[in-house]
Amino acid sequence: xxxxxxxxxxxxxxxxxxxxxxxxxxxxxxxxxxxxxxxxxxxxxxxxxxxxxxxxxxxxxxxxxxxxxxxxxxxxxxxxxxxxxxxxxxxxxxxxxxxxxxxxxxxxxxxxxxxxxxxxxxxxxxxxxxxxxxxxxxxxxxxxxxxxxxxxxxxxxxxxxxxxxxxxxxxxxxxxxxxxxxxxxxxxxxxxxxxxxxxxxxxxxxxxxxxxxxxxxxxxxxxxxxxxxxxxxxxxxxxxxxxxxxxxxx
Amino acid sequence: xxxxxxxxxxxxxxxxxxxxxxxxxxxxxxxxxxxxxxxxxxxxxxxxxxxxxxxxxxxxxxxxxxxxxxxxxxxxxxxxxxxxxxxxxxxxxxxxxxxxxxxxxxxxxxxxxxxxxxxxxxxxxxxxxxxxxxxxxxxxxxxxxxxxxxxxxxxxxxxxxxxxxxxxxxxxxxxxxxxxxxxxxxxxxxxxxxxxxxxxxxxxxxxxxxxxxxxxxxxxxxxxxxxxxxxxxxxxxxxxxxxxxxxxxxxxxxxxxxxxxxxxxxxxxxxxxxxxxxxxxxxxxxxxxxxxxxxxxxxxxxxxxxxxxxxxxxxxxxxxxxxxxxxxxxxxxxxxxxxxxxxxxxxxxxxxxxxxxxxxxxxxxxxxxxxxxxxxxxxxxxxxxxxx
Numbered sequence: 001x002x003x004x005x006x007x008x009x010x011x012x013x014x015x016x017x018x019x020x021x022x023x024x025x026x027x028x029x030x031x032x033x034x035x036x037x038x039x040x041x042x043x044x045x046x047x048x049x050x051x052x053x054x055x056x057x058x059x060x061x062x063x064x065x066x067x068x069x070x071x072x073x074x075x076x077x078x079x080x081x082x083x084x085x086x087x088x089x090x091x092x093x094x095x096x097x098x099x100x101x102x103x104x105x106x107x108x109x110x111x112x113x114x115x116x117x118x119x120x121x122x123x124x125x126x127x128x129x130x131x132x133x134x135x136x137x138x139x140x141x142x143x144x145x146x147x148x149x150x151x152x153x154x155x156x157x158x159x160x161x162x163x164x165x166x167x168x169x170x171x172x173x174x175x176x177x178x179x180x181x182x183x184x185x186x187x188x189x190x191x192x193x194x195x196x197x198x199x200x201x202x203x204x205x206x207x208x209x210x211x212x213x214x215x216x217x218x219x220x221x222x223x224x225x226x227x228x229x230x231x232x233x234x235x236x237x238x239x240x241x242x243x244x245x246x247x248x249x250x
Numbered sequence: 251x252x253x254x255x256x257x258x259x260x261x262x263x264x265x266x267x268x269x270x271x272x273x274x275x276x277x278x279x280x281x282x283x284x285x286x287x288x289x290x291x292x293x294x295x296x297x298x299x300x301x302x303x304x305x306x307x308x309x310x311x312x313x314x315x316x317x318x319x320x321x322x323x324x325x326x327x328x329x330x331x332x333x334x335x336x337x338x339x340x341x342x343x344x345x346x347x348x349x350x351x352x353x354x355x356x357x358x359x360x361x362x363x364x365x366x367x368x369x370x371x372x373x374x375x376x377x378x379x380x381x382x383x384x385x386x387x388x389x390x391x392x393x394x395x396x397x398x399x400x401x402x403x404x405x406x407x408x409x410x411x412x413x414x415x416x417x418x419x420x421x422x423x424x425x426x427x428x429x430x431x432x433x434x435x436x437x438x439x440x441x442x443x444x445x446x447x448x449x450x451x452x453x454x455x456x457x458x459x460x461x462x463x464x465x466x467x468x469x470x471x472x473x474x475x476x477x478x479x480x481x482x483x484x485x486x487x488x489x490x491x492x493x494x495x496x497x498x499x500x501x502x503x504x505x506x507x508x509x510x511x512x513x514x515x516x517x518x519x520x521x522x523x524x525x526x527x528x529x530x531x532x533x534x535x536x537x538x539x540x541x542x543x544x545x546x547x548x549x550x551x552x553x554x555x556x557x558x559x560x561x562x563x564x565x566x567x568x569x570x571x572x573x574x575x576x577x578x579x580x581x582x583x584x585x586x587x588x589x590x591x592x593x594x595x596x597x598x599x600x601x602x603x604x605x606x607x608x609x610x611x612x613x614x615x616x617x618x619x620x621x622x623x624x625x626x627x628x629x630x631x632x633x634x635x636x637x638x
Contacts, residue, residue: 037298067443069380070366070373089369090362093380095301097443104298105362107291112362196446204442205379208435208458212382216428223329223424230331 002079003124004146004178005133006153007053009190010163012140014044014051021135025120038104038115042132045191050183052190053141055132056081056102056117057170058178059200064094064103066202072114079146079178080119088113099174099196119178146178153182175200271607278604281597285359293597297590304594307580308602309356311437312573313349314387315461318469319476320346320394321430322499328423335492337624340401341480342473344622347394348609353387355605379439386433393426401620435462441579447587451523451534452579454514460507467503468572470496471545474565478558480617484628494555500568501549508542533574533582541571 019032022042033040035054042055062081065073072087073094090112094103106112120130128134133143142149153168169187170180173196181192188194285293296303319342327335358364370384397419400412415422438461441448454460474493481488515521524531545564554560585591594602617628 035298063443066375066377067380068375069378069384070369071375071378072373087366087369087373088363089366090364091380092301092362093378093440095298099444099446101299105290105301107289107296107298109289110287112289193446201443201445202377204445204455205439206377208439208442209377209379209382212432215432219428219431220424223325223427224420227329227331227420227424230329234331 002077002146002178003119003144004058004079004149004180005119005130006142006144006149007179007181008140008142008156009050009052009181009183009185011138012044012051012053013138014046015137016044017135017137018053018132018141019043021131022117025123025131026118028115036102036104036116038106038113041115041117047190048185050185050190051140052181052183052192053132054191055179056119057100057173058117058119059174060176060178061174061200061202063097063099063174063201066200066205067093067097069093076121078121078124080121080124081116082118082121083114083116085113090114097201099201100193149180153180156182172198174198175202268611271611274600274604274607275611277600278608281600281604282359284597290360290362293595293601295592295595295598299588299590300584300592302580302584303592304581304598304602305356305360307577308573309360309605310353311576311580313353313356314433314437315465315468315572315576316472316569317346317349317394318430318434318465319473320349320397320469321427322466322469323473324397324423325427328419329427335496338473338477338489338492340398340622341476341617343394343398344401344613344616345472345476347391347398348613350387350391350394352605352609354391356601357387359601379436379443382432382436383440386429386436390426390429390433393422393429397422397426401622405620431462434465435459437461444584444587447584448579449523449530449583449586450518450520451515451530452583453518456510456514457579460510460514463503463507463510464572464575467500467507467545468541468569470500470503471565471568471572474500474562475569476613478562478565480623480628483614484617484623486623486628488558490556490558490561493561497549497555497561497564500565501546504542504546504568508538508546511538511542530578530582530586533578537571537574537578540567541574545571 016032019040019042022028023032023040026041028039028041030039032043034043034045036043042053044051044053046052058075058079058081060075062073062075065071065075065081068088069091070087070089072084073081074084075081090105092103092105092114094114095101095105103114103116105114120128120132123130129143133141136142142152144152150168150171157164157166157168163184164182165184165186167187168180168182169192170177173193175198181187183190186194281293290296294303294305323335323339323342326332327339358367361367367384370381371388375381396415400415403409403412403415435458438457438459441453441457442455445453473496477488477493480486515524524534545568548554548560548564554564581592616622619627621627
């Protein structure tokens with residue numbers, strides 16, 4: 001199931017240490033911005049008296065990876081959805097398709113690439129946790145195996161039922177994500193997308209795409225059949241016209 | 251007198267419209283230079299909230315859609331063997347080829363790193379609709395080029411390869427129809443992935459079929475329109491005996507499409523948003539009335555179908571409604587979810603208009619120099635004031 005993050009909005013004080021650590025880790029230029037951009041992969045936004053982290057959710061079946069024509073975006077077994085900038089041709093379908101509106105583009109560069117959180121895939125390979133989780137002094141963002149994090153989140157919801165909305169954001173959204181969140185305020189009020197289908201959006205296009213081979217075979221035979229029949233009909237009509245003109249020999 | 255008139259008209263005489271096309275093409279070049287030196291942000295109103303704009307909504311979706319006349323008519327002539335339509339096949343194949351070239355040039359501007367466009371050939375992701383789109387563009391442009399090649403080959407006396415293509419025309423047309431079916435529908439499939447973003451007036455699991463059927467309707471509309479425009483520009487007669495039955499085909503295609511749209515809106519419980527008469531509701535009403543209801547209603551009457559003015563007017567409405575539909579799917583329907591409003595920048599519009607003008611100029615050049623229409627290259631001087 002891989003690794004993931006659990007974000008607890010009730011614990012976040014909004015210090016921004018996670019965003020700064022992310023900038024440093026991924027060598028992103030400029031100061032931390034208020035919204036996600038190609039140069040700010042995570043940011044903390046004040047909402048409803050709480051602070052909420054915005055970052056890539058690292059879907060179990062990522063929409064971005066399914067739509068990328070050159071497979072520049074891929075889900076690794078460890079959990080991160082990583083981006084291979086050398087493959088990307090810049091069609092920006094990932095930005096269009098992402099239900100969480102995460103991938104951002106370098107609109108100001110003549111040779112632009114996509115920017116988004118990659119869950120510190122390199123650090124994970126070395127056995128380390130993400131830079132943001134390491135930087136968090138309040139355990140608002142914790143790193144771990146996804147099943148452990150789900151367990152932890154359930155425990156918190158059970159132990160303090162009055163302090164949390166009874167829902168783990170990310171457990172079912174868009175088919176489930178490696179990054180999850182819990183909060184004392186409904187998630188839509190925090191600016192998170194809540195009207196997401198429970199099945200991964202990628203299934204909707206795959207249902208169509210997986211039928212293409214069958215379609216090509218049937219459509220090809222049908223089209224040739226139509227040609228065959230109409231051409232034969234033409235030949236017969238032609239021959240009959242000829243016959244009726246000359247003597248009938250049958 | 252007669253001979254000198256022919257000679258005179260053969261010579262290239264830049265008129266007012268050639269001049270306009272030239273200016274637009276130069277403006278297009280200037281924008282291209284800025285786009286590649288300063289980045290997409292410098293010329294477009296695109297943003298992280300709205301990553302696809304006019305170049306996808308108009309240039310790609312409409313460029314491909316309006317080229318649908320080519321596969322429709324080649325199928326009618328070569329698969330259904332209705333050879334009386336043969337005289338108008340060549341101009342539709344030319345339109346299709348120019349439409350696809352238009353799409354490719356627009357893509358080269360819209361892609362962030364267009365020099366990597368060939369990556370779709372080596373890095374495969376069959377789960378991606380965009381992967382399917384990329385392959386359809388490549389393959390169908392090739393098919394259209396081969397289908398059109400005999401015109402060029404015959405012009406320069408290469409008759410043997412032209413005859414070879416002619417003998418292979420049936421498999422070629424079948425391949426073209428299959429690729430077009432996949433491609434037209436795949437542009438709708440592109441939007442299947444955004445159920446939470448596209449407005450319920452346009453979103454439907456049937457989007458691929460909506461795109462396919464409406465492209466056939468509008469593609470036929472384009473065939474009628476280009477016959478009319480070349481009539482005006484080159485003083486040709488309008489082939490009413492061919493266009494009238496085509497209009498019947500348009501009624502059937504648009505009629506089926508209209509019913510499917512109604513069904514989809516009913517399933518989404520979205521009729522309410524038309525009655526609310528909000529932004530999306532109004533845009534839908536304009537699109538559907540102009541592009542579907544009016545052309546179907548008008549062209550259902552034989553008297554109006556047989557009248558060149560009504561026929562051309564209805565074809566124009568069908569094409570206009572088609573363009574509006576694609577812009578509504580790609581822009582209007584996506585705005586609410588994006589939390590922003592998108593209006594194309596002047597430079598985005600210049601690119602689209604410049605490309606359309608260039609396409610029309612190339613079409614006019616081809617018609618003058620190759621036998622596109624029956625009876626060889628058109629010698630007549632262009633109309634001093636054509637309507638388009």
